Each structure stands twice: as structure tokens, then as C-alpha cells.
Amino acid sequence: MPNAEPAKSSVTNPGQADGNSVLIRGGFHWDAQNAYLFDIDGTLLRSRDRIHFNSFASSIHQVTGLDVTLDGVLLHGGTDTAILAEAFALAGVAPEVWEPHNEAILEAMRRTVLGRRAEMQIWTMPAVQETLAHLAGRGALLGLATGNLEEIGWAKVEEAGLRAWFHFGGFSDRFRVRSEMVADAAAQARSLLPQMTAPSICVVGDTPRDIEAAHANGLPVIAVATGNYSFAELAALEPEACAVSLAELMALITSAGRS
Numbered sequence: 632m633p634n635a636e637p638a639k640s641s642v643t644n645p646g647q648a649d650g651n652s653v654l655i656r657g658g659f660h661w662d663a664q665n666a667y668l669f670d671i672d673g674t675l676l677r678s679r680d681r682i683h684f685n686s687f688a689s690s691i692h693q694v695t696g697l698d699v700t701l702d703g704v705l706l707h708g709g710t711d712t713a714i715l716a717e718a719f720a721l722a723g724v725a726p727e728v729w730e731p732h733n734e735a736i737l738e739a740m741r742r743t744v745l746g747r748r749a750e751m752q753i754w755t756m757p758a759v760q761e762t763l764a765h766l767a768g769r770g771a772l773l774g775l776a777t778g779n780l781e782e783i784g785w786a787k788v789e790e791a792g793l794r795a796w797f798h799f800g801g802f803s804d805r806f807r808v809r810s811e812m813v814a815d816a817a818a819q820a821r822s823l824l825p826q827m828t829a830p831s832i833c834v835v836g837d838t839p840r841d842i843e844a845a846h847a848n849g850l851p852v853i854a855v856a857t858g859n860y861s862f863a864e865l866a867a868l869e870p871e872a873c874a875v876s877l878a879e880l881m882a883l884i885t886s887a888g889r890s
């Protein structure tokens with residue numbers, strides 16, 4: 632954890648009548664970090680198609696002939712590689728049966744999703760472009776930290792028109808455990824900022840798993856309730872900043888008279 636018992640302060644956006652829409656822990660400057668690691672699904676964007684989701688079962692069937700679904704698998708904040716392993720576990724398929732096919736299944740997923748990218752229906756979350764522009768304008772290095780496989784993650788970000796903001800990324804191809812993927816992304820950020828001895832690196836995500844993975848690495852985290860979890864659910868896990876969406880954070884700047 633970055634701080635033992637930091638003081639808390641909260642700010643209510645005047646546009647929201649029902650309780651807090653932004654909470655920032657004392658001393659944390661959400662837009663003054665040296666680097667940011669953005670989650671994709673539920674944070675930057677949402678895919679209204681089911682192309683990525685459906686690619687799990689279709690790729691498993693294509694490679695192994697087995698019918699394995701994602702029923703019962705906790706998807707939100709999960710890594711693609713862990714979701715695959717959990718789906719097999721819930722289906723009662725032993726690791727020694729499917730793990731030899733792991734790479735072939737992942738490759739089938741990449742080819743399936745990339746082959747259908749023209750059918751993707753992507754919604755960008757509120758104020759994403761403005762937030763990325765604001766942070767980049769303040770000199771921050773922007774990267775991804777996502778449970779997506781690399782090629783799939785970049786394809787979604789490209790389709791959303793966000794590719795130009797991001798210089799690097801952590802992906803799940805080599806990491807089933809989210810905190811290990813975040814550690815890899817943070818290491819990339821540090822290597823891209825060689826002039827800084829200890830750059831501040833902040834995770835931005837929409838699930839309890841993003842918060843846990845950031846804190847496991849000693850990194851602060853901005854949690855946004857644009858995915859499957861409410862503001863209250865995320866705030867309870869004590870992220871350094873929590874907001875209904877990035878728009879509420881950006882509104883703080885406007886209301887503070889900064890540009």
C-alpha cells in the first residue's frame with residue numbers, strides 16, 4: 632500500500648445530487664503523476680459486440696474440439712489467460728489436457744478477433760479523450776495495463792481512436808496474474824523514463840482487481856465506476872481516487888478554474 636493511513640477528503644461534483652461522485656484521498660494529485668497505466672474494458676471503452684467474449688469458446692472448440700463456456704467465470708478485471716484457465720477448470724478439464732494447446736487457443740482468439748475487427752462496436756467512456764489529452768499535456772507518459780491479449784487490446788484502442796495517446800502496454804499474453812501484468816507495465820514505464828529515479832506511476836481501472844493489482848505493486852490507483860462496479864463498491868477498497876467517470880475528475884479542473 633502506498634500510504635498507511637492517509638487522510639481522506641472528498642469533493643462532490645455539483646452536477647451530481649445523490650452523494651459523492653468523486654473522492655480523492657488526501658495528498659494524492661490525480662493528474663500530476665509521471666505515468667499512467669490504463670485498463671481498457673470498462674475504463675477507456677466498452678465493446679457492445681460479443682466478438683472478444685465469443686472468441687474464447689469458439690477458439691477452444693476450434694483447437695481442442697471441446698465445448699467449454701465462460702459460464703460462472705468472473706470476467707470483470709480478469710486476464711484473458713486466467714479466464715481461459717478458469718473456464719477449463721470449471722468444465723472439469725485437467726490442465727495436462729488443455730495446457731499443451733494454450734498457445735494455439737490464444738492465437739486462434741487473436742486471429743478471430745482481428746479478423747472481425749470491422750464488426751466491433753466500441754463505445755468510448757465519458758471524457759476519455761479529454762482526460763488523455765489533459766494528462767499528456769501535463770507531460771505524463773501514457774500506457775495500457777489490461778487483461779486483454781496484446782493484439783486484441785491494441786485493436787480495441789485503435790478502433791476507439793485512442794491509439795496515438797499510448798506509448799506502451801502491459802497485456803495478459805505472458806501474465807495470468809493481473810498484478811504481475813501491472814508490474815510488467817510499470818517496469819516498461821520506468822524504462823521509458825530513464826531520466827527519473829523514481830517516477831510516480833498510477834493505475835486507472837474500473838474493477839476491484841485493478842485496485843488490488845495496483846496496491847500489490849505499491850502503486851496508486853484511480854478507480855472509475857464506468858464498468859460493472861459502483862462508485863461505493865470501488866471506494867470501499869480505498870483507491871487513491873474514485874470517480875463516477877473520468878468526466879467527474881475533469882470537472883474538478885474546470886471548477887477549480889484551471890485549464
Ligand SMILES: [Mg+2]
Nearest residue numbers: 670672673837
Ligand atoms: Mg476493466
